[in-house]
Amino acid sequence: MVEELVAAGVAVGCAGAVYxxxxxxxxxxxxxxxxxxxxxxxxxxxxxxxxMIVPFVDRLRKVNMQIVTMxxxxxxxxxxxxxxxxxxxVIYFKVIDATEAVIQVEDYRxxxxxxxxxxxxxxxxxxxxxxxxxxxxxxxxxxxxxIDSPAVGWGVQIDRVEIKDVSLPETMKRSMARQAEADRxxxxxxxxxxxxxxxxxxxxxxxxxxxxxxxxLQLRLLQTVVAVAAEKNSTLVLPFPVExxxxxxxxxxxQQPPAAASEPSVTAPAAASEPPAVALPNAGTTxxxxxxxxxxxxxxxxxxxxx
Numbered sequence: 083m084v085e086e087l088v089a090a091g092v093a094v095g096c097a098g099a100v101y102x103x104x105x106x107x108x109x110x111x112x113x114x115x116x117x118x119x120x121x122x123x124x125x126x127x128x129x130x131x132x133x134m135i136v137p138f139v140d141r142l143r144k145v146n147m148q149i150v151t152m153x154x155x156x157x158x159x160x161x162x163x164x165x166x167x168x169x170x171x172v173i174y175f176k177v178i179d180a181t182e183a184v185i186q187v188e189d190y191r192x193x194x195x196x197x198x199x200x201x202x203x204x205x206x207x208x209x210x211x212x213x214x215x216x217x218x219x220x221x222x223x224x225x226x227x228x229i230d231s232p233a234v235g236w237g238v239q240i241d242r243v244e245i246k247d248v249s250l251p252e253t254m255k256r257s258m259a260r261q262a263e264a265d266r267x268x269x270x271x272x273x274x275x276x277x278x279x280x281x282x283x284x285x286x287x288x289x290x291x292x293x294x295x296x297x298x299l300q301l302r303l304l305q306t307v308v309a310v311a312a313e314k315n316s317t318l319v320l321p322f323p324v325e326x327x328x329x330x331x332x333x334x335x336x337q338q339p340p341a342a343a344s345e346p347s348v349t350a351p352a353a354a355s356e357p358p359a360v361a362l363p364n365a366g367t368t369x370x371x372x373x374x375x376x377x378x379x380x381x382x383x384x385x386x387x388x389x
Contacts, residue, residue: 104137109144114180116143127180145180149241152191154198156249159206167214168249169206173198173229174241182237190236194229198243201228214248221245 108131109115115128118141128142135142156170175194177183183190205225206214213221222243230240250258292298 101137102134105134107133107135107142109133112148113144113146116145116180116184117141118143123181123185143184145177145183147177147180149174149176150191152195152198153246154195154202156247157199157202157206159203161206161209161211161214163210165211165254166251167206167211169202169214169245170247171198171202171225171243171245173243175233175238176241177237178239179237182235187236190238193236194233194238194240197229197232198225201225202245204228211250211254214245218245 107115107128109128111130113130115133117124117126117128117135119136119139124140133142152173152175154171154173156168158166158168160166173194177190187193202225205221205228209221222245225245226240226243229243233240292302
């Protein structure tokens with residue numbers, strides 16, 4: 083009798099141990115447990131730790147409450163300005179209601195992924211190429227609102243959506259590169275022209291200052307010679323100012339003898355006052371003698387011939 087009682091106790095203990103092992107469930111800190119008893123939802127959501135269910139009657143579904151990072155596959159689309167692009171993104175979301183995530187949608191991960199792809203295609207079609215390249219913050223906000231609206235009914239909250247990369251055709255890349263190069267060249271020419279204008283104004287002011295002080299031009303000439311000589315050139319080209327030539331000309335004229343300088347002014351009136359010479363055949367000297375000796379006809383000789 084005692085042996086039967088011991089055997090029955092052992093059997094009950096083993097059955098209890100098997101039942102406990104079958105009914106015990108462990109829910110992690112970042113998970114929540116949703117219990118379905120014979121297909122009916124139990125309102126109480128099991129928290130983290132050890133929990134018990136009815137074996138073969140209850141079914142426990144664990145839902146991860148962590149933030150999930152899901153890449154959105156690259157989508158091909160045509161922008162509003164008719165440019166073919168390929169855009170991929172990444173989405174961050176988490177489950178805020180474990181019961182809704184289990185009951186309202188079959189697979190909330192797959193649903194969020196499909197909704198993100200559809201919304202990304204819609205955003206591509208509504209945006210211009212410049213917005214996709216430079217105004218991504220606004221597009222990210224619009225994409226987040228488009229995904230978050232249906233996801234709220236699934237117990238899912240969209241934390242952030244980021245457009246990760248925008249791929250362009252090679253022809254479009256070359257066109258944009260040429261446009262950027264032309265714009266930079268235009269700005270460089272404008273800056274160069276502005277610099278030339280400022281330099282011309284400064285040069286005009288410098289020329290005005292040098293015109294008041296002639297020695298400044300000579301100093302500038304010496305500075306130019308020093309700058310050219312510093313380059314170790316074999317040939318030195320030295321500019322010669324016109325003012326220096328005029329100075330040398332004036333000094334040369336000042337150094338000429340006074341007799342030579344006054345000779346034209348004295349002989350001219352004498353030649354003008356002399357009467358014309360008259361050649362006489364019976365004069366003391368002949369024309370040939372006078373021409374050979376180089377002596378001109380004197381007015382006295384003409385008077386003697388007449389007497």
